[in-house]
Amino acid sequence: MTRLTPLLVEVYDKSSTESLAQCASSLLVISTTFSGIVLARIATHNISNNCIRYLIEFVLIVVPGVLIVTNLGSDYGAHYMAIMVLLFAIFICHTRSLGLARRRQTFDMGARPTTLTVVRALTHIITAICILAIDFNSFHRPFRKSPGFGAHLMDSGIGLFVVTMGLVSRRPRNCADVRRSLLWSVLPLLMLGTGRTVIIMAIEYGQDAHEYGEHLNAFFTLGFTKLLGTMLSAMVCSDFQYLLVAFGLLFAHQLGLSHGISDYIMNEDNPRSSVFSANREGLLSLPGFVVLYLISMYFSRWLMSKTILSYAEMIKRLRTMLFIMLLCWGLFVISAYLFGVSRVSCNFGYVVWIFGIISTMLWLTMFIFDFIINTVLPLPTSTISDTLDEGIPLTHSTPQNHSKTIHSGFLICDALNMNGLTFFMIANVLTGCVNMFLSPENRSNSASVGILLVYMLLATGVAYILFKKRIRIA
Numbered sequence: 001m002t003r004l005t006p007l008l009v010e011v012y013d014k015s016s017t018e019s020l021a022q023c024a025s026s027l028l029v030i031s032t033t034f035s036g037i038v039l040a041r042i043a044t045h046n047i048s049n050n051c052i053r054y055l056i057e058f059v060l061i062v063v064p065g066v067l068i069v070t071n072l073g074s075d076y077g078a079h080y081m082a083i084m085v086l087l088f089a090i091f092i093c094h095t096r097s098l099g100l101a102r103r104r105q106t107f108d109m110g111a112r113p114t115t116l117t118v119v120r121a122l123t124h125i126i127t128a129i130c131i132l133a134i135d136f137n138s139f140h141r142p143f144r145k146s147p148g149f150g151a152h153l154m155d156s157g158i159g160l161f162v163v164t165m166g167l168v169s170r171r172p173r174n175c176a177d178v179r180r181s182l183l184w185s186v187l188p189l190l191m192l193g194t195g196r197t198v199i200i201m202a203i204e205y206g207q208d209a210h211e212y213g214e215h216l217n218a219f220f221t222l223g224f225t226k227l228l229g230t231m232l233s234a235m236v237c238s239d240f241q242y243l244l245v246a247f248g249l250l251f252a253h254q255l256g257l258s259h260g261i262s263d264y265i266m267n268e269d270n271p272r273s274s275v276f277s278a279n280r281e282g283l284l285s286l287p288g289f290v291v292l293y294l295i296s297m298y299f300s301r302w303l304m305s306k307t308i309l310s311y312a313e314m315i316k317r318l319r320t321m322l323f324i325m326l327l328c329w330g331l332f333v334i335s336a337y338l339f340g341v342s343r344v345s346c347n348f349g350y351v352v353w354i355f356g357i358i359s360t361m362l363w364l365t366m367f368i369f370d371f372i373i374n375t376v377l378p379l380p381t382s383t384i385s386d387t388l389d390e391g392i393p394l395t396h397s398t399p400q401n402h403s404k405t406i407h408s409g410f411l412i413c414d415a416l417n418m419n420g421l422t423f424f425m426i427a428n429v430l431t432g433c434v435n436m437f438l439s440p441e442n443r444s445n446s447a448s449v450g451i452l453l454v455y456m457l458l459a460t461g462v463a464y465i466l467f468k469k470r471i472r473i474a
Contacts, residue, residue, distance in 0.1 A: 166296025288346025
């Protein structure tokens with residue numbers, strides 16, 4: 001490839017070895033926040049005061065997440081994780097949880113599995129931290145989005161959002177389900193995307209066209225993915241056909257990318273003279289995101305196909321999850337050398353990378369929480385009505401249930417699951433306010449961390465208050 005400009009060098013450099021290193025760095029940040037959730041679950045088990053539990057969870061989950069993406073803590077992520085692994089190993093030995101788990105008759109996975117709750121909240125927390133942190137000079141620059149190929153931390157955000165959206169969606173059975181999904185899920189996302197574009201154009205705020213194009217943004221990607229995914233899933237007759245449609249679409253998408261579409265997307269010399277060409281990144285990456293969405297829906301159906309498991313069934317599910325995880329990472333290594341990893345085009349490498357992250361987090365959540373912690377520190381059955389993203393209940397609840405005090409094992413996680421979109425919108429508004437009034441580019445490292453912590457305290461605090469009052473907005 002002719003090296004026309006320094007930008008093109010960066011864009012076209014697939015650098016497979018570098019992508020593997022970037023992936024490891026990204027996974028370290030995600031694991032740091034995840035380990036905070038594990039520690040918070042254990043530390044707050046016997047605390048009944050929800051306000052105190054919220055503050056403890058904030059310190060254990062959010063504070064390390066903020067520190068590790070800044071220059072103050074980015075060099076200590078591996079040390080922190082080593083300590084967390086050692087502490088959990090001590091916990092397993094001290095409680096003899098492995099032996100106790102063998103004697104359990106059943107494992108109740110719940111109508112909304114813990115795996116889905118934790119993974120969704122993890123995505124929201126890390127994304128919320130990064131969308132403001134990147135505006136500070138203290139942000140660890142290797143975590144920024146890649147302009148073309150790469151597996152940086154912020155490259156994972158949109159893919160993880162699409163997967164978590166698929167995990168809590170259900171296959172539409174009739175036209176009424178399709179209309180409900182379009183009205184309550186697709187339309188709000190497209191409206192938010194339009195509003196963000198209008199505001200950015202009005203205030204002349206710079207937007208990198210290499211992300212989604214000149215006019216599109218993440219809300220449009222989520223909305224269009226939900227729209228196309230809903231239409232395709234309405235056409236299939238069985239859950240297994242999700243995989244057939246998804247794999248066929250992924251093959252066709254990668255084939256097109258390998259035969260010129262990828263070059264068209266990334267070549268800066270290609271003019272942006274039409275609406276399509278100006279937004280080619282956002283539009284031509286949609287097939288890959290739809291694949292992520294469809295496979296996630298199938299995966300969710302498999303996870304929730306049986307909620308009460310025997311010990312043998314639990315072990316079998318853990319082994320299956322481990323196999324899927326290893327398969328994804330194996331495919332990721334191969335695809336990093338064959339195709340590269342590109343969020344901009346959502347190619348094969350990016351798809352398997354996102355599923356590698358998701359499958360790892362799901363396996364860890366199932367093993368650590370469902371198999372280990374819940375064996376020695378069981379929680380009372382929650383009476384909260386879990387809901388899908390369309391607001392359709394997964395479990396039935398009565399008005400009396402909503403008035404009871406609920407001891408949740410994951411206060412912040414449950415709060416973000418109840419009002420994930422609301423939390424994300426609050427984070428975006430606060431990010432805009434910080435950029436307008438606090439000049440983040442001029443702040444010192446310590447000041448930037450302080451602002452980030454206050455910002456996350458406000459965003460998660462609103463979500464917690466809504467959760468406490470049982471108010472679900474979006």
